[in-house]
Amino acid sequence: MEKPICLIENSASGDLHVNQKALEILSEVQQPVIVVAIVGLYRTGKSYLMNKLARKQKGFSLGSTVESHTKGIWMWCVPHPIKQDHTLVLLDTEGLGDVNKGDEKNDCWIFALAVLLSSMFVYNSMGTIDQNALDKLHYVTELTECIKVKSCNSKDEDDSFHFSRFFPAFVWTVRDFILELKLDGHPITENEYLEHALQLRPGYGAKVQKYNFPRQCIRSYFPSRKCFVFERPVSCVEKLRKLEEVSENELETSFVKQAKEFCHYVFETAKTKTLHGGHNVTGTLLGNLAVTYVDAIRSGAVPCLENAVVALAQIENSAAVRQAHEHYMKEMERLVKFPTATIEEFSELHAVCGKEAIQVFMNRSFKDDDRTHQGELMRVINLSYENFRQKNEQESANLCTKVITDVSKTLEERITMGYYSKSGGYRCFIEDQEKMIKDYKASIVKGIKLEDVLNDFLKEKEIIAQTILLADNTLTEKEKQIEAERIKAEATQQEMKVMEKNQEALQQMVVDQERSYQENVQQLMEKMEVDRGKLLEEQKRVLAQKLKEQETLLKSGFDEQADRMEAQIRDLRRDLDQTQSSSWLSDALDALGTVATCFLPGIVGKGIGLATKLFSRLF
Template identity: 55%
Template sequence: MASTVPMEAPICLVENSNGELIVNQQGLQILTSITKPVVVVAIVGMYRTGKSYLMNKLAGKNKGFSLGSTVQSHTKGIWMWCVPHPIKSDHTLVLLDTEGLGDVEKGDSKNDSWIFALAILLSSTFVYNSMNTINHQALEQMQYVKELTELIKVKSSPNVVGEDSAEFVGFFPDFVWTVRDFTLELELDGRPITPDEYLENALKLSKGEHPKIHMANLPRECIRKFFPKRKCFTFDRPTNNRSILAHLEDVQESQLEPAFKDQAENFCSYIFSNAKPKTLSGGIMVNGNRLGKLLETYVKTISRGDIPCLENAVLALAQTENSAAVQKATNHYVEQMKLRVDFPTETLQDLLNLHTDCEKEAISIFMKHSFKDDTNKFKKELVENLESKKDDFICQNEEESTKYCQSKLENLSQTLILAISQGTYSVPGGYQLYRKEREKIMNDYHQLPRKGVKADEVLQKFLQSLAMTEEAILQTDQALTEQEKALEVEQVKREAAEKEKKLLEQQQMEMQQKMEAQQRSYEENIKQLKQKMEEDRKQILKEQEAILDHKLKEQKRLMEEGFHAKAKEMEKQMKDLQEKFDAENNKSQFSSFLDHFSNVLMIVLPGAGKLLGLAMKVLSKVVP
């Protein structure tokens, strides 16, 4: 399925077979074929709470995800529906409907926890669907959010404790709580409130030291800690007619309560306008292909009985993506060179100018599609590839020039060769006749266009091949005196020496041009890498500021609610985080990274290293 073609119906993406999660290969194939960025909306909640209806509405359909009309859970595993985004034409909307939590027919609640965790890991907007009210019981059912820190690791380091890790905020999706069949008045202390205010009030912590109070506060703390962006929607009953309620997918819109229709429309409008594309830490945009690879990694890890580690999953994805980025950039270079180079080029510089343009585009493509190449492994591979391909084009250019020039000289010298074989020049005055014919050949040859880089060398070899014959003709020419013959020999030697000198100068110039081309490659690589590093650093700083801002807001709220000890602890966490972020953003790290890549380039591009010397060291000192 092309990324622009919508699916006609949902398909199972993750099968839940006897308590084991398995990636459905057909669903995976559809997902990985999507090249556009994806906005991923996943919905979870207790079974039989109407999750599938909301997902169908987001797909713009009445039917699709199975609604069911009995107390039995219909959705098993995770089902996917990929549809064109109704607002963002350059994105694809991926809807994930999960099997109901708390199904009494399931024997192992661990299965629910993994479904919940996968929904968190895959989505950019996470919808939790519940019934009636957000009360103590509803929050207790959010026990799965408390378990996330036991089911997911952010870092591979064993020293990082999950729940205390600020990085969780960086990858958790936006949170939307939908409350179905809501019958309460949205009022607080006698004043009307919004659904968002209703949610925030429900998330207030209860005071007291009793273990039950501590347990009741845990899901509230986790939601507040891990989901900086929260939204709430309340829905009236769709209809009071039980027979209609049992078959919502078949009813007309006119049969539903107006308030419910408006609420569903508002929900969809919010999702379409506000749900963000799925991104990884560092602002790495996720398309369907990347999401599919991440899913495979997560499910394989879970199947082994291990805990999914986000850092490892992203690094594994980076290995695959960076390798593909190298190939994509290399292919682009080769394709563009084939399109733009008309062999043979008149000069080497003409070819190298085209190389510079195509190389710049290739580097840009690699920078766009690669990420987390911290060891420069793939950058080095790309540089080596482009150097190798450039050398191939230079060789091809020389071969085409050589073949063309040899062919032309062969045609131009046919009369001369025939005359030599017939002894035409072995007569008094024959040498002058020979010289005249040779000069004519050279003049005609020089007039030929587009001979290419080997024009002089081929001509030189051609003349060298005639040297012995020419000397024999000279010596047998009885019309010339011995002195005239000696002078002619000296003239021939001078001409040969001049041609040899000219050829050597051309070769030296070409060597200089090649080294200058390597210098341009060096500078272009550094320029684009520096630009990418600056963009990455800005994104990292933005994410770090968002984490600190979220913790600051949470600290203020804890102070307002009277939890001074927790607020003090939060203040210490912020201080520690700030110190950690400052260390990570140390400019010397960026300079060191540039120095390392500089050394890599000097090995791969020795000509650039000779010309530039320590120029990279200077560059690294001026990184802002």
């Protein structure tokens, strides 16, 4: 993208809309995305920092007046500067607290959407982190009214203790900072400055609760926290108003250094946006996520993280089935040169294309807990496999028919001319027919249907052969009888060859289906192991952060708050134990075995389903 585009439009009436053109841009981004969103009061220099992250002088509008210049949420997709195959998505939000807007609730939604869509959330403020600054960050205390984690909770039930599992990393940038970073006469880091500002005050009164509440929310919702302070970029007010036009060598050296450190930190530490469980979000998924949340807000509902994941899974898994099937079709058309020389050659190519298609599905799908989408992929690939198999046989039949037509021309002409209607004609006919059969078999390289076509040809010639045999007066009745029995025996033998070939083809089809199913099982097990690893990493991270926060509370004398956190820690440990158990794999294989009986034909599907159910019991 050469310049930003509005992702979520904020109309004058306060209605939010997702910009269709922005969605089209995101739909083309199939890479994982790292999403950095910035929020803050209007006229605090948010857009300048975002332009620096885009490594551009201009882009996001800086504005130069006392009104909020950015409306809604603007998006800029750029290649990530250090992480290959990733796209950096920058989200610049309209300034909060614009007096001309007069809609606090609208500001809350902008704030909440920035949190929900990002993997790193930057809050930008001016001056210092004091009570006034925290009072202006009251939006964080209202997130419980704007976000719900679980769909099954009642309206009044608070599930905000789950926020830390889903929320992005938090960065507080303080602009025009003029204080010395010292505490009790000792130098401190920017992070220590932030943590000191977020310390809770002991006591139970209303003033203490008001003081502590925003601090508790930040500490609980955003366990990963970082602070940057920036000195004023220029001393000249006129240049400050047109900062995007000021060259870097005109800026204060300290500000340039601080801006570079900020950008370096974001590039190095901002993680890929993921859904619960660790599934990477692509540009397409991010667009669908924005639509899901905005639609919920417009309907008057509270955006629910659980519902959003379920809705996205349905969309993405259906798309994964289509993409995987299209890959299978494209590769089969590219690799299979119809007709193949043998059934085995066709089978091996099908196995290669099928394996790749399953991998395509696994890479994109997520939360397919009942395996219906994987079962649907099995069904459509099996149907396409059958169509390709029939096409392969038909192409072979066409080729064999053409060859047998060419090599039997002399025989056909002599039959038409009555050449064999003479004494000794039958022996001539048999010799010519045997030569024709020899030439036919020698000419066929891709002969899957060789015996079928030959059988059909010989059947057509049976009556002619019998007529010639009966008319040949050089043969005795006994010889004619023996010859008739020989013809019948050879016809039976040819029928047996055809049956054997057809049986081989049927057995190969069963083998192919079983092999395809086992490939599904193998890749499912591998995917679930990877997914479990991601979930374990996420759960261990959240647990470690909660334990650290509990330890801090205990050291500070906040025993009651630490005790309340113990229930959350127990829940996290229980979830961790469940993830580490092996029952997840048994359930998945059992579900896959069930869908196999529905999606694969006849006894094949039932046999595979039963075998997989028995196999799943081992886990």
